[in-house]
Amino acid sequence: MTPWLAAARAVGSEIAGRYADDVDSRARFPAESLAALKERGLLGILVPVSAGGPAADIADVVAICHELGRHCASTAMIYAMHQIQVACIVRHAGTSPWQQAFMQRLVHEQLLLASATTEVGVGGDVRSSVCALDERRGKFRLTKQTPVISYAGNCDAILATARRTAQSPASDQRLVVIPRADATLELQENWNTLGMRGTCSNGYRLLAEGEMGQVLPDAYADISAQTMLPMSHLVWGGLWLGIASEALSRARAFVRAEAKRKPGALPAGAGRLAQATGELQSMKSDLLSCLHQYEQARASEDVLSGIPFAVAMNNLKILSSEKLVRIVGQAMLICGLEGYRNDSIFSIGRLLRDAHSAVVMVSNDRIAANNANLGLVLRDDPELLA
Amino acid sequence: MSDPLKVRIRTVLKTAGSLQQGVEAIRDDSDLHAAGLTSHATVSLMLALEEAFDIEFPDRLLRRKTFSSIDAIAEALAEIGVRDEAA
Numbered sequence: 039m040t041p042w043l044a045a046a047r048a049v050g051s052e053i054a055g056r057y058a059d060d061v062d063s064r065a066r067f068p069a070e071s072l073a074a075l076k077e078r079g080l081l082g083i084l085v086p087v088s089a090g091g092p093a094a095d096i097a098d099v100v101a102i103c104h105e106l107g108r109h110c111a112s113t114a115m116i117y118a119m120h121q122i123q124v125a126c127i128v129r130h131a132g133t134s135p136w137q138q139a140f141m142q143r144l145v146h147e148q149l150l151l152a153s154a155t156t157e158v159g160v161g162g163d164v165r166s167s168v169c170a171l172d173e174r175r176g177k178f179r180l181t182k183q184t185p186v187i188s189y190a191g192n193c194d195a196i197l198a199t200a201r202r203t204a205q206s207p208a209s210d211q212r213l214v215v216i217p218r219a220d221a222t223l224e225l226q227e228n229w230n231t232l233g234m235r236g237t238c239s240n241g242y243r244l245l246a247e248g249e250m251g252q253v254l255p256d257a258y259a260d261i262s263a264q265t266m267l268p269m270s271h272l273v274w275g276g277l278w279l280g281i282a283s284e285a286l287s288r289a290r291a292f293v294r295a296e297a298k299r300k301p302g303a304l305p306a307g308a309g310r311l312a313q314a315t316g317e318l319q320s321m322k323s324d325l326l327s328c329l330h331q332y333e334q335a336r337a338s339e340d341v342l343s344g345i346p347f348a349v350a351m352n353n354l355k356i357l358s359s360e361k362l363v364r365i366v367g368q369a370m371l372i373c374g375l376e377g378y379r380n381d382s383i384f385s386i387g388r389l390l391r392d393a394h395s396a397v398v399m400v401s402n403d404r405i406a407a408n409n410a411n412l413g414l415v416l417r418d419d420p421e422l423l424a
Numbered sequence: 425m426s427d428p429l430k431v432r433i434r435t436v437l438k439t440a441g442s443l444q445q446g447v448e449a450i451r452d453d454s455d456l457h458a459a460g461l462t463s464h465a466t467v468s469l470m471l472a473l474e475e476a477f478d479i480e481f482p483d484r485l486l487r488r489k490t491f492s493s494i495d496a497i498a499e500a501l502a503e504i505g506v507r508d509e510a511a
Binding site: 165206257263345346411415 | 444457458459460461462463464467470471481482483484486487488489
């Protein structure tokens with residue numbers, strides 16, 4: 039176990055798990071967990087050595103998300119979303135002095151990064167922007183209507199997409215890093231949802247000014263294909279696996295307790311538990327295989343930008359979110375009324391509500407439609423072990 | 425005189441590219457993605473090129489960069505053996 043994972047495990051079991059129900063019931067930011075993650079230096083682990091970071095791998099982050107997901111899904115989701123932003127800067131900062139200096143700050147000050155990729159008026163298509171960077175003499179201004187910016191109230195910087203110029207088409211986007219101090223956030227809509235309540239994903243009108251060095255040099259199309267999309271689906275896959283594992287852990291404890299009460303008789307839920315355990319295994323295999331695929335592809339921009347890679351990462355998202363909902367549902371059935379209660383040690387309620395976010399946060403229907411389009415040109419896999 | 429291969433690519437682009445501006449305003453080296461070629465439209469363009477030139481793009485060419493400009497498309501077509509001949 040890496041020291042990072044050990045630290046995350048301590049944060050998960052000692053802090054995130056303890057406050058998870060309170061975070062959920064009050065729909066509040068998991069401040070205690072995030073403070074503990076910062077204190078242990080876990081926010082900047084992806085930053086390369088050249089910028090003062092320890093250069094951890096994506097796999098390390100996925101393992102941490104999995105660990106945190108077992109204890110508090112909101113904490114895990116905030117950590118995951120933060121690391122997606124960090125990965126975009128790490129891979130696409132180029133030699134930009136502003137970005138290099140920002141990465142150093144990220145490590146030293148353990149900055150928490152939020153994301154403003156969605157926008158009112160684009161119908162959920164993050165690859166289109168209405169707002170544009172208004173550039174004048176090396177400075178920009180930006181106004182963006184966002185339906186959600188998760189944990190904006192507690193972050194240290196926001197990464198926002200915008201059209202490159204006021205004349206650019208909707209798909210010609212850039213990603214800009216906006217320190218929280220340089221942004222004005224006008225609250226438009228409160229986050230009151232079924233699950234993932236601690237992410238505090240309120241809607242805002244975002245106003246910002248800054249220098250052009252804050253704009254990542256690569257086109258957002260490339261950042262999205264090479265980093266944001268695969269990274270999102272991998273880290274989410276990790277934390278969803280954590281939620282599913284925790285649900286089955288409660289179901290297993292329930293079945294085992296029953297087996298101990300009536301030795302020799304197979305408990306009612308044992309068959310269902312075995313079936314759900316198989317599904318969890320397949321969820322884990324999908325995640326590890328896609329993680330391996332990402333590690334193989336990461337050195338090549340061409341492979342990362344290719345259609346087969348995009349289809350595989352999209353499938354990971356669709357399949358693992360569907361499996362998560364099924365597995366947690368099975369756990370509820372296994373634990374019966376004890377699982378349905380909010381005050382039992384076998385309670386599944388919060389896990390079930392958090393699990394349902396997986397299919398709607400970036401709607402599976404939208405991703406399936408993308409894959410249907412890409413599928414028109416996808417070729418057969420040439421070889422099993424290739 | 426313009427390259428006949430690129431003239432044929434332009435013809436395909438006109439119907440399948442869904443560009444914001446007319447294809448006449450696009451130079452051979454203009455960035456098609458910056459001109460509004462979305463990822464969805466890239467797939468349509470890819471299929472239309474396969475139909476027009478009676479070819480199949482191999483896996484390694486199924487990426488955004490292949491369709492980033494008229495020049496890049498011509499280069500990819502040349503790579504898979506399409507020659508400069510008038511339609």
